[in-house]
Amino acid sequence: QKEVEQDPGPLSVPEGAIVSLNCTYSNSAFQYFMWYRQYSRKGPELLMYTYSSGNKEDGRFTAQVDKSSKYISLFIRDSQPSDSATYLCAFMNRDDKIIFGKGTRLHILP
Amino acid sequence: DSGVTQTPKHLITATGQRVTLRCSPRSGDLSVYWYQQSLDQGLQFLIQYYNGEERAKGNILERFSAQQFPDLHSELNLSSLELGDSALYFCASSVDGGGENTGELFFGEGSRLTVL
Numbered sequence: 001q002k003e004v005e006q007d008p009g010p011l012s013v014p015e016g017a018i019v020s021l022n023c024t025y026s027n028s029a030f031q032y033f034m035w036y037r038q039y040s041r042k043g044p045e046l047l048m049y050t051y052s053s054g055n056k057e058d059g060r061f062t063a064q065v066d067k068s069s070k071y072i073s074l075f076i077r078d079s080q081p082s083d084s085a086t087y088l089c090a091f092m093n094r095d096d097k098i099i100f101g102k103g104t105r106l107h108i109l110p
Numbered sequence: 111d112s113g114v115t116q117t118p119k120h121l122i123t124a125t126g127q128r129v130t131l132r133c134s135p136r137s138g139d140l141s142v143y144w145y146q147q148s149l150d151q152g153l154q155f156l157i158q159y160y161n162g163e164e165r166a167k168g169n170i171l172e173r174f175s176a177q178q179f180p181d182l183h184s185e186l187n188l189s190s191l192e193l194g195d196s197a198l199y200f201c202a203s204s205v206d207g208g209g210e211n212t213g214e215l216f217f218g219e220g221s222r223l224t225v226l
Contacts, residue, residue: 032213043112043200043217044153088153092213096206097166098143102152 001026006089006101014109019076023089023101026070030091030099033065035074038086038103047087048074079108113137116201116218124226128189131221135182135203141165142184143204143215144176148197159184191225198222 006023013019021035032051036044048063050056056063064073076083089101113136123129135142144156155168159178170176173191178184188195199222202215 034213036215041219043114043202043219044215045112045217046214049213090213095166096141096158096160097155097168098213098215099155100145100153 003027004089004091004099004101007104008102010105010107012107012109013079015079015081017079017108019074019079019083019106019108021074021076021087021089021104021106023072024070025072025091027091027093027099028070029093031094032092033063033072034090034092034098035061035063035072036088036090036100038088040085044088044100081108081110084108112216112218114201114203114216114218116199116221118221119219120222120224122224122226123191125191125193127191127225128187129191129223131186131188131199131201131223133184133186133201133203133218135184135201136205136216139203139205139216140182141204141206142178142182143202144170144184144186145200145202146197147200147220153200156186188223191223193225196223196225 034049035047038044053067060077062075086103088103092098115134140161143158146154156170158166176186198220200220202217
């Protein structure tokens with residue numbers, strides 16, 4: 001079983017739709033859960049960070065963690081063409097090693 | 111602009127050759143991470159340094175080595191290059207890394223290596 005699984009997409013949705021991105025993981029030692037966004041030809045940048053189960057909201061973005069199911073999600077409300085990017089889930093345990101999913105390519109259609 | 115500088119941006123070389131990629135972290139950041147990104151493997155963690163010392167090791171090949179210097183810049187050395195080493199190599203830095211990392215990495219724009 002892979003340590004992190006993420007559907008690579010691409011995922012195409014119309015502007016204004018709600019987007020749901022997901023990752024599953026197998027390592028129970030992961031304590032920190034993150035979502036990064038990567039635009040074409042750029043490095044990834046941190047979007048959301050959390051360390052507990054539950055929801056965390058930041059503007060149009062909501063990160064959800066379910067530790068019992070080893071499942072994390074990112075929801076984007078009122079999606080915009082500028083949200084078109086690759087979204088990578090990321091996980092960190094106590095040794096500071098940060099493991100990334102392969103990323104989901106998202107296209108928001110105007 | 112993340113504040114992390116990587117050079118060179120693009121590099122084309124031949125199989126069997128050796129290259130060095132350089133990274134300058136954000137001012138004040140003590141940790142430097144190296145990642146390899148390819149279409150099929152995604153973003154693969156190679157190695158992390160914290161204040162000059164190796165802290166964590168990932169899927170780094172024996173042909174690859176890295177170090178962090180006293181001024182905190184880092185270099186990734188890739189030797190005996192193979193076609194499969196063609197990828198985007200990212201450096202990232204963080205302020206922490208001594209066991210109190212929040213997971214926020216600041217990435218450079220990457221060095222694109224093409225091995226012919």
